[in-house]
Amino acid sequence: MELQKGKRHQWTLFKIREDIPKKWYFTGVSAAFILLLLIWILLSNLKLVDEVFLPTPAAVVGSFFAALSSPEYWGEIGISVYRVFMGFLLACLLGIPLGILAGTFKLAESVILPVSEFIRYMPAAAFIPLIMVWAGIGETAKILVIFIGSFFQLVLMVADDTNRIHKDLLYASYTLGANRWQVISKVIIPAMLPKLMTTMRLIMGWAWTYLVVAELVAANNGLGYSIMKAQRFMDTESIFVGIIVIGLLGLIIDRCFAYINKKLFPWAEGGN
Amino acid sequence: MLNAIKAEKNLRQEKIEINIQNLSKVYKTNNGSFQALENVSLYVKNEEFVSILGPSGCGKSTILRILAGLEEPTSGSVQVSGEEVKGPSAKRGMVFQSYTLFPWLTVRENIEFGLKLKGMKQKERKEISDRYLELVGLERFADSYGKELSGGMKQRVAIARSLANNPEVLLMDEPFGALDAQTKQSMQQLLLDIWKKEKTTIVFITHDIDEALFLSQRIYVMEARPGRILEEIDADLQLFQDGELVDVEKFMNVKKHIISLLKH
């Protein structure tokens, strides 16, 4: 009897796309992190890998807190966050309206999408030398790299979000007396907002990647630069700290987006 | 006196509300063109309930979209209240087969959508939405979002949303096609009650013979490839009383006739 019950329980944990109890989910998450940590401890503390290449977790945690208690490090974080937000904001300000336009009017689509599609395949990192020629290595250059990396992707994704709105929804609003402008402002835009937030969240991730790329190549401050500098001195601890800080910042921003999405769009189907 | 009112009512009901003459529609496709409708002519009188019945792909939705002004005819004339249809308008409300509630709006806000577009004041809007919430029996769900409603409830909101706009005609494209048998039946009864109360002209599309016979006064039967009208059938035969079938024999005869038309 007892055995059967156990079996049944296991089955419920492996149902395709069905929810599982929270505590099981949490167990899975912790297990993954602990496993990662264990492998790390095993490799570094048992000296399976030289300390110069892989510092111990304790050493990394030590320099993590040392970094966070130094004002200069906060300066690096500040300048990096500033660059990401400027590049991202610029991309959104231009990319979202263009994407909506391309997803709404076929003529706009013909002008905007194929070109964006083409440029998207040119790696933004390859533009860095060109950007340095154009804009030097000032703030503009870094922001431009982030902009180029996220803008074209954003336009394409927003256009797709817009396109996915069911045509009958637009038809319904026409038969309720909406004119073209009202269909855009009162139907297309509100209908796509949750998807837009998800898209922005994804693009934010891209923006961080391009930030690091830009700072690795052409900067004398910022988190990417601090990683670069640490490499010159074989200071692997600081490289780890840099990567972890960037990861944590990304995670915090991502969670913020998810939270806002849930608060703003309680009507949206499905989870976030 | 009473006779005068009756005469006026008859006159009003004799007025032709919808008049379609020799309507054809050709779609451009990847491999040439496709004739969806060929020489379709039909009329609907004021306050009449007319169904268009036919197999899948015979162009029923196409007729309705053209009537709504959402698509243009290739040739022929389409008039509603004596005016050529030139584009969509709030005068011609439409209920779709797919669920078209605006998911970011509550049930009440959905019903008030068209009124708000007209710039109506909130107090007035609320009076109207209250009335239609009651008509479709959704008072308790006024503040719910679409995702909390069942299919039948969503279609009731869609009907209320169209009617709140006070349209001259209501176009319904298989509105109950996706519902289970029981829900479908109660929705049909609800629609009949609403039609009798509101006196709207209704064009109703279906491929369900029973549904067409239960609801309509007249039925146009169509065939596919190309979409053509086969026959116009009088369905105002007192087959039903209080929602119950009372004249089984006549019902079966008409039904058999329609089946034979669709089979040929």
Ligand SMILES: Nc1ncnc2c1ncn2[C@@H]1O[C@H](COP(=O)(O)OP(=O)(O)OP(=O)(O)O)[C@@H](O)[C@H]1O
């Ligand atoms: N935009 C379009 N382009 C090309 N062909 C189309 C288009 N819209 C409809 N058709 C074709 O026209 C025919 C009629 O379509 P319509 O949607 O009006 O049929 P229907 O009678 O409503 O069918 P159903 O009962 O399945 O809804 C179909 O064969 C369909 O493939």
Ligand SMILES: [Mg+2]
């Ligand atoms: Mg159809």
